[in-house]
Amino acid sequence: MAPIAAEPPGAEALYEAAPCGLLLADPNGRVLRANLTLCRWLQYPCDELVGTLRFQDLLTMGGRIFWQTHLQPLLRIQASVAEVKLELRRKDGTAAPVMVNIAERPFEGGTLLHVAVLLAEDRHKYERELLLQRRRAEELAAQHARDQQELATARAEAEDRAQFAEQLVGIVSHDIRNPLSVIRMSAALLQRGATPEQQAQAVARVTRAVQRVQHLIGDLLDFTQARVGSGLRVRKRDCDLHHAIADSVSELAVAFPAQHLLHEQAGDGRCVADADRIVQAIGNLVANAATHGDATRPITVRSEGDGGTFRVSVHNHGRPIPPELLPRLFEPMVRGADANAAEGVGLGLYIVREIARAHAGHVDVRSTSAEGTTFVLDWPCA
Numbered sequence: 475m476a477p478i479a480a481e482p483p484g485a486e487a488l489y490e491a492a493p494c495g496l497l498l499a500d501p502n503g504r505v506l507r508a509n510l511t512l513c514r515w516l517q518y519p520c521d522e523l524v525g526t527l528r529f530q531d532l533l534t535m536g537g538r539i540f541w542q543t544h545l546q547p548l549l550r551i552q553a554s555v556a557e558v559k560l561e562l563r564r565k566d567g568t569a570a571p572v573m574v575n576i577a578e579r580p581f582e583g584g585t586l587l588h589v590a591v592l593l594a595e596d597r598h599k600y601e602r603e604l605l606l607q608r609r610r611a612e613e614l615a616a617q618h619a620r621d622q623q624e625l626a627t628a629r630a631e632a633e634d635r636a637q638f639a640e641q642l643v644g645i646v647s648h649d650i651r652n653p654l655s656v657i658r659m660s661a662a663l664l665q666r667g668a669t670p671e672q673q674a675q676a677v678a679r680v681t682r683a684v685q686r687v688q689h690l691i692g693d694l695l696d697f698t699q700a701r702v703g704s705g706l707r708v709r710k711r712d713c714d715l716h717h718a719i720a721d722s723v724s725e726l727a728v729a730f731p732a733q734h735l736l737h738e739q740a741g742d743g744r745c746v747a748d749a750d751r752i753v754q755a756i757g758n759l760v761a762n763a764a765t766h767g768d769a770t771r772p773i774t775v776r777s778e779g780d781g782g783t784f785r786v787s788v789h790n791h792g793r794p795i796p797p798e799l800l801p802r803l804f805e806p807m808v809r810g811a812d813a814n815a816a817e818g819v820g821l822g823l824y825i826v827r828e829i830a831r832a833h834a835g836h837v838d839v840r841s842t843s844a845e846g847t848t849f850v851l852d853w854p855c856a
Contacts, residue, residue, distance in 0.1 A: 766793070
């Protein structure tokens with residue numbers, strides 16, 4: 475067992491070799507005394523520190539601001555502060571992170587600042603590492619949120635593609651199959667040798683079935699382009715829409731001989747648009763009116779332009795559209811409760827909406843028992 479020293483070190487030795495930095499300063503902060511521990515940590519000889527520098531001179535710029543705005547006022551109020559984290563500047567200019575306790579003590583009618591300094595380099599490293607890990611955790615959380623959003627988007631796109639594929643299968647397996655059956659049966663009748671009258675009827679049925687298939691294929695191509703691509707392609711050019719729509723109404727009157735079609739026009743017919751697409755939209759709306767409207771009353775197509783906006787409306791009388799159907803009327807595969815398979819797959823109004831969008835416009839519908847049903851397309855002329 476090692477012998478015990480005859481007498482412990484004196485107070486002076488304990489002060490100089492204390493395991494913390496100790497400093498005395500006058501009320502203005504001028505250093506009156508500093509122990510060897512503090513001088514060694516700050517790399518100052520004691521004679522350069524004592525009587526020359528103030529405590530606040532040892533602080534970094536941020537520490538000086540904190541001293542003036544917080545520490546000094548707090549010391550005047552409560553005479554002491556504890557466990558304050560600061561940075562002291564070493565002689566070589568580097569910063570030493572420290573924890574300080576400061577107290578004002580009366581001395582010979584005045585006050586002295588008693589400062590105890592503890593190095594906090596390990597704690598500083600720990601706090602920096604903790605902050606770094608927190609930032610990494612926040613970045614990972616943000617990345618996780620982005621991944622979840624991308625996953626949700628991908629899932630929605632996949633569901634949309636699945637629905638699109640299901641809709642295509644519905645068109646091909648059901649709506650095209652019906653006219654093909656008519657063609658097959660008519661061809662079988664012709665092969666068996668029919669009378670001239672039966673032959674004429676069979677040829678007429680084949681012609682109508684082929685026209686129906688062509689119409690369905692056209693709608694299908696437009697539907698695919700609108701859903702998978704960036705919208706319907708249009709070729710806008712300067713044209714007289716009054717003239718184009720008048721010709722279209724004349725052709726539709728032949729296609730729907732049981733209906734009375736009227737065309738009204740007002741204002742300027744000049745417009746930058748794809749006339750073929752506008753005529754296609756009117757054809758879909760007239761077909762819809764002929765199917766669901768009152769066959770004893772006229773269908774009115776009105777075109778009007780004011781040089782800035784062009785508007786086309788199609789009006790028919792008859793039972794109004796059910797209110798519950800209105801919010802999704804322009805979605806694909808939507809048909810009224812009284813529709814049948816021969817009336818189409820339900821792409822007509824969807825294509826009308828896409829034609830309006832391709833012209834930077836929109837389509838609306840109003841439907842009441844008193845006023846009938848009116849579809850209105852409008853878009854900017856330029």
